[in-house]
Amino acid sequence: MVQPNSLRSRKTAIMGAASICFAAVLVLLAARLFGQAGGEIVRLDPKLDEIVPSDAKVEKLAGGFGFVEGPVWVRPGGYLLFSDIPANAINKWTPDGKVSVLVKPSGFTGTDPSDVGSQNNNGKEVVTLIGSNGLTLDRQGRVVLAAHGDRAIVRIEKNGQRTVLADRYDGKRLNSPNDLVYKADGALYFTDPPYGLRKGDDDPKKELPFSGVYLLKEGKLQLLDRTFTRPNGLAFSLGEKYLYVNDTARKLIMRYEVQVNDTVANGQVFIDMNSDQAPGVPDGMKVDQKGNVYCTGPGGFWIMSSEGKHLGTVKGPELPANLAFGDADGKTLYMTARTGLYRIRLKIAGIRP
Numbered sequence: 001m002v003q004p005n006s007l008r009s010r011k012t013a014i015m016g017a018a019s020i021c022f023a024a025v026l027v028l029l030a031a032r033l034f035g036q037a038g039g040e041i042v043r044l045d046p047k048l049d050e051i052v053p054s055d056a057k058v059e060k061l062a063g064g065f066g067f068v069e070g071p072v073w074v075r076p077g078g079y080l081l082f083s084d085i086p087a088n089a090i091n092k093w094t095p096d097g098k099v100s101v102l103v104k105p106s107g108f109t110g111t112d113p114s115d116v117g118s119q120n121n122n123g124k125e126v127v128t129l130i131g132s133n134g135l136t137l138d139r140q141g142r143v144v145l146a147a148h149g150d151r152a153i154v155r156i157e158k159n160g161q162r163t164v165l166a167d168r169y170d171g172k173r174l175n176s177p178n179d180l181v182y183k184a185d186g187a188l189y190f191t192d193p194p195y196g197l198r199k200g201d202d203d204p205k206k207e208l209p210f211s212g213v214y215l216l217k218e219g220k221l222q223l224l225d226r227t228f229t230r231p232n233g234l235a236f237s238l239g240e241k242y243l244y245v246n247d248t249a250r251k252l253i254m255r256y257e258v259q260v261n262d263t264v265a266n267g268q269v270f271i272d273m274n275s276d277q278a279p280g281v282p283d284g285m286k287v288d289q290k291g292n293v294y295c296t297g298p299g300g301f302w303i304m305s306s307e308g309k310h311l312g313t314v315k316g317p318e319l320p321a322n323l324a325f326g327d328a329d330g331k332t333l334y335m336t337a338r339t340g341l342y343r344i345r346l347k348i349a350g351i352r353p
Helices: 005-037 046-050
Strands: 040-043 059-062 068-074 079-084 089-093 099-103 119-121 126-128 132-137 143-147 152-156 162-166 180-182 188-192 212-217 220-225 231-236 242-247 252-258 264-272 285-287 293-297 300-304 310-315 322-326 332-337 340-345
Touching (some): 046 310, 068 143, 068 332, 079 132, 162 212, 180 231, 188 231, 242 285, 242 293, 264 300, 293 322
Antiparallel strands (some): 040 310, 079 089, 143 152, 180 188, 188 212, 212 220, 231 242, 242 252, 285 293, 322 332, 332 340
8 A cells, every 4th residue: 555645754753763772772872882891081171171182081000909009100110010909919910911929918917807908899898908008209209008908108128128117106006008209308107097997987096096198208207287187198398398198988089299308388279079979089090291290089090280281181090099190101091999800091191200
């Protein structure tokens, strides 16, 4: 039977609309799969294009860890070190894709871990955070670590021996150092929240009534700020004029003016992340050679201008905990993200130890 023109037109329109809907579903599915396999770049400002290439993807390098943190690139030899906190180990990743254990035990050298370390869900299971967290290198290339379980700042000597650089303030044991950064003159700055204590602030082993930000200089430990709830990541601005310190609990980054004697003053809020309710909090933080700030946060890791403007967010398959610039040119950003190790290539090199 010959169909009227109006009926044929309606069927054609319906089929066309169905095709458009099907195509839209395919686009959404492709976008979702891309987010799982290669990450997603949320571009909030055109300046992000000067930092992140249009074809940038998050690449997974290794997985199956407990909870990874504290990445640092070692230029002599060209490899990455990172902490697996529940495994109480510092791992070494080489560009051929191999992962090996470099230091074990890393952050807890005791014999009874039954009441050591807070417990956290890594997205797959609950793990206990007893080992090393943040890692850095001193001017002699020695590894310096924040020891969660031992509640100390520790240096690994060239012969493998351990030297405790700080474990007490005003005669009382530190909570559990978390992250650390060296200034060019050798002064060491670190944060001390209670994540290494099983019951946090309520743990009977907690001796200090606050979570502080510290300066260790020439063997003397100085308290810089005790107003944080959970001080965590920290980094210097380009030229070391400012020190950035974030607070995981309050979801913000503070910026301090660095004084000539290496203390800090005039702390101000650099950026507040509370407007974004996506999973994720400020934790590891780095700065590139143009002064842009990179920090984990809601949804992934945020890239911000030196003025504190949020330029964009890089989202990966897992929420990142810390970041480190690496490779020969310093333009690869490595990410420790829960149970996996990832990287992304950028246009700008980062500041490295």
